[in-house]
Amino acid sequence: MARRMVILTEGHSDPHTAKTACSVMRYRPEEVVAVLDKESLGMTISEKLGVSIDVPFISELSEADGANTLLIGIAPPGGRIPEDWRPVIMDAIRRGLDVVSGLHDFFTEDETYVAAAEVAGVQLVDVRKNNESHIARRIGIRADCLRIHTVGHDCSVGKMVTSIEIAEGLKKRGVDAEFVATGQTGIMVAGTGCPVDRVIADFVSGATERLLLDHQNHDVLVFEGQGSLVHPSYSAVTLGILHGCIPHALVLCYEVGRETITGVEHVAIPSLTCIRDLYVAMSNIFQPCQFIGVAMNGRRISADEAEEEKKRMRDLLGLPICDVIRDGPDELVDAAVKFRDSKVWNTELLT
């Protein structure tokens, strides 16, 4: 049965916290019925969340005609659910809706929800739940599968969207490309992937390597990055993915105007050149890897300011740059095709 989702963002309808909601609406619009946030009643989704989709904000589940699923639409740092959401989640279960969540607090381990779901005959789906225990071995890697990896200067700057847009752009040009999801939202969009930040630390690179082994039948893989190498809380996840997907090419994702680290706001984000150099150092230990482009997230600036910013960054970093939401991904897709055709990347691994 096809999912018909109400997305819950109650009190958190901003593009940063509600990034799960935004991405599911952007890439799975046909599955979305409404967004539940009474604080946003009367506004449009586009106004509040920046996604063009013809569904309303609602204040009660009773208004969501034909819905069969409640999707938890936020991704707070650390993955904890707001306590005051319990009543609406219980209401959804009692009304016979499945509940899909990407949070760290598992619904399937909450006795109240589990009991209610059993009575109502609905499913609780924890997208982050996993049992990964593969250890990265760097064996069996296909040498001519090009791997592109999006990395960032912070959390929530557009790595997933950039990855999807590059992969889709490549597909439109006839390239056998695939987006590889490493986070809960990406998995909801792609229908497959691994919630790497929820994997046991010893198996983070292994879980990523398993994704590589599972998907390398495609010619080009675009691996979604997580966090940032300079994030004091989550850099382990970032490096585990970087070393697990063994990229040939990186795309640097950043948000204009982001000054401090998400969740650690008393810490300033280092310069992009510093961050670029760290990624280059950590990705070139055993095989060559280079940046091929920059994905600028310009949601807080005007179109004119964005053009200025892109010019400045092109000069600073010497790389193609675009805002995949505002401009589309063409410039980065061009860069990926050019890099693929250059053949400089097709070297034997680890020689």
Place this chain on the structure above:
Amino acid sequence: MARRMVILTEGHSDPHTAKTACSVMRYRPEEVVAVLDKESLGMTISEKLGVSIDVPFISELSEADGANTLLIGIAPPGGRIPEDWRPVIMDAIRRGLDVVSGLHDFFTEDETYVAAAEVAGVQLVDVRKNNESHIARRIGIRADCLRIHTVGHDCSVGKMVTSIEIAEGLKKRGVDAEFVATGQTGIMVAGTGCPVDRVIADFVSGATERLLLDHQNHDVLVFEGQGSLVHPSYSAVTLGILHGCIPHALVLCYEVGRETITGVEHVAIPSLTCIRDLYVAMSNIFQPCQFIGVAMNGRRISADEAEEEKKRMRDLLGLPICDVIRDGPDELVDAAVKFRDSKVWNTELLT
């Protein structure tokens, strides 16, 4: 009741694989009764494992007089238990011994062991089991608590032993120092700590930060490192600890003659200068951090070769160096005291 342990190393009595056994015998000798490995019968512990302790190898648990605990004495990469150990473990449980394990495969989640332990009235202790969910925030860090961190070019090169020896050496000189264990063996020795490689990836730095917050009443902390920044399987753990303990000073641990990466043997370990530079880059993002010494593991070379090696490395790296097992830790303790007294490290965090 005091532990009286038989250590199980059956078929794996070498210092590399049986590093848990070696370290517990080295630092908790009063708790060890015998080592169970029938393949090593007739040899001494010193010959096989390089630890001076007056206990025998035995072939049967019935020979272990007065033992009340079976300790799983190996730490294979990835933490899996050899399948053919089941009968001896079941025998131990039936004889009324508690079983202590640091492996990833939990005894407390194995139905057969759990049922047998219940009948026998014994405890199953999984040292790696944890429920860590603290997120690193870099708040509340004591500015004048000096943090030293041991890092390595590979797994199992002596980071834990070096950490313990430096902390103990500092204590002997009257410094209020503390070893902080981040792995199962260190926890068995210290009686406290966190098995960081078993923590969910999002919480790796947070778990380390929690150790810091819990122990920073001491003047000097020596944080045990794990894995290596260049290890394709485990670099995430390494970076998570590095960013979680926010060290002022690093000690570079390596084994002479180690050429390839443990568990990924087709991959050569990069040069020590390359590895040093990566640690410097990744530890200096937000505050200054420097190497203050080198811990050489010379177990595979002669005393003369070790002197040659130390001279060469002193010239190459310009740092104090010693083999803490062969020479004792004095040179590194000197370096730590000198660094502490220099006051160059006592800067406000994140300014």
